[in-house]
Amino acid sequence: MTIYLGGDHTSVELKNALISFLQKKGWETVDFGTNTPESVDYPDFAEKVGNAVVQNPKSMGIVICGTGIGISIAANKICGIRCANCTSVQMAEMARKHNNANVLAVGARIVAEEEAIKMVEVFLNTPFEGGRHQKRLEKIIIIEQCKK
Numbered sequence: 676m677t678i679y680l681g682g683d684h685t686s687v688e689l690k691n692a693l694i695s696f697l698q699k700k701g702w703e704t705v706d707f708g709t710n711t712p713e714s715v716d717y718p719d720f721a722e723k724v725g726n727a728v729v730q731n732p733k734s735m736g737i738v739i740c741g742t743g744i745g746i747s748i749a750a751n752k753i754c755g756i757r758c759a760n761c762t763s764v765q766m767a768e769m770a771r772k773h774n775n776a777n778v779l780a781v782g783a784r785i786v787a788e789e790e791a792i793k794m795v796e797v798f799l800n801t802p803f804e805g806g807r808h809q810k811r812l813e814k815i816i817i818i819e820q821c822k823k
């Protein structure tokens with residue numbers, strides 16, 4: 676499975692730490708940037724990661740901004756993206772089990788690196804439970820009204 680990553684200028688250090696963790700664990704990673712401290716706009720990176728995840732069903736995304744809020748809002752505008760802005764390992768686990776999230780958002784100014792690594796590990800290794808949660812996801816798809 677490929678992991679697409681992207682974030683704004685606040686994300687660079689955390690994103691690099693997550694990429695080296697993921698590569699050490701054998702995951703394939705694609706980095707959409709940004710990779711400099713120059714101020715950039717988080718929607719641009721949400722769009723890159725979100726489109727890549729939608730186009731490759733065997734993938735997941737990780738998006739990072741200062742709080743995780745802006746970039747998760749932007750990612751969730753893309754049809755087929757279920758992006759969860761998580762601040763704990765428990766949230767990352769539930770985002771997979773109950774919500775079948777395909778993108779994890781992390782706030783680089785909110786979550787410590789060590790915690791973010793644990794969240795990513797749990798997010799990527801936890802399967803969707805399906806069952807009663809499937810019906811709820813189907814209702815989200817109806818609200819989503821994707822244009823073909």
Ligand code: RB5
Pocket residue numbers: 683685717740741742743744745746
């Ligand atoms: C950038 O300063 C900051 O606003 C952005 O990273 C993010 O936190 C927005 O939600």
